[in-house]
Amino acid sequence: MKIGVLVNEGPYTHEASDSAYQFTKAAIEKGHEIYRVFFYHDGVNNSTRLTEPPRDDRNIVSRWSELAKAHSLDLVVCIAAAQRRGIMDENEAKRQGKDAHNLADGFRISGLGQLVEAGIQCDRLVTFGD
């Protein structure tokens, strides 16, 4: 089955990103196809590579990056929500005249249309948030 995942909260404050990660992993293990994981609202904060949690805690951001690499996941960060919250890839930083970019490996920035498209293409869309 094709499954889409929507993550609406950032890392650490809410459990949403953890739940979404465990759900995504379990779905892959069960042989389902994760069509896309879309990050919206504060969920875009799951994609900053500047995250540096204590060594005895999970690294939510790199954990997503690694899962994406291992299973060719499509991790999409909403551009409008990302711009509000200071998440940028190299191109966007250039376009906006910013002196830095912080998008982690395995994520890409794109439009909200990607969320609607996931809803159209997937058999199920599961939302995690606050």
Add this chain to the structure above:
Amino acid sequence: MPMVEVAGKSFEVDEEGYLVNLADWDENIAGYLATEEKVDMTESHWEVVNFLREYYAEYQIAPAIRVLTKAISKKLGPDKGNNKYLYELFPYGPAKQACKIAGLPKPTGCI
């Protein structure tokens, strides 16, 4: 961000030339923004730009292109409410160029 002065009034534009403070907008500034876009403003151009400003004032968003054509068709007639007419006026895209000249916020490019 760059400051520009037109007709004795100075205002800020962003890296891509969009007006930063919507409240600064006046017809002189629109004229400047049009020149930057290489658009020669005629009455037909003003009609669309003013329509966009009215739409924004009423709904607080810039309309999607198909919504714009439909609304213009309703108000100014079907000969003006179509993509061909709007692209003739604003060759690089009415959503981008007309919104920019109208001083509306930069589209976030969501689709």
Add this chain to the structure above:
Amino acid sequence: MFTSSEDMDTDEGGVIKQFMFVNRKAPYGTIYALEGLEVVLISAAFEQDVSMAFIDDGVYELKKAQDTKAIEQKNFSPTYRALEGYDIEKLYVEKESLEARGLTEADLLVDVIVLDRAEMAAKMAEQDVLISF
């Protein structure tokens, strides 16, 4: 813009799904109502069967007379009135949620369809995709 079902078929493989955007949060206190509305506007471009449900504090999003000047946030309530132009006309409001908050249809800034809880429950159950904010 696609006007016929033939056009639709070539565009999205003939799939028209029922999308419901479920709004349960009040405006301004959190960003969910505003960013939720942004998704709804984008969804209009995909020619799906789109509706919005207003349940619990979500009904407050539609309250008339919002004035945000003093909190320096953008007043996005007029945007709900633009939805009709986007062909999004199914705005369902749960009767029980309105009543519990001392509101009536006359307090709302757009025309809505008021459903009681059983009708709303049935409407939700028949959707293909529910996205909640």
Add this chain to the structure above:
Amino acid sequence: MLHIVNKSPYERNSLESCLRLATNGSAVLLIEDGIYGATKGGSFEGKVQAAMAGVKIYVLGPDLSARGMADRVIDGVNVVDYGGFVDLVAEHSNCQSWL
């Protein structure tokens, strides 16, 4: 239909709204802080017991254990792991998260 609730019924009205709008025969999965809705002895237990006449209630085991509540589950509530969560999503034609 699958309803997913992640809020404690003692903090927010998500579970109450969910139960109000869940049709007969649908399933409710309690995750994160929502698991407290599946536990015995609290003032909300009666409402969950009553709802079980019409809907099936599931609770996510990992969230239950994390909160020290694994031995307090209301009789008749089904405990599932993340794999079971995935199965519930797959088995039901649509799902709604009561955020």
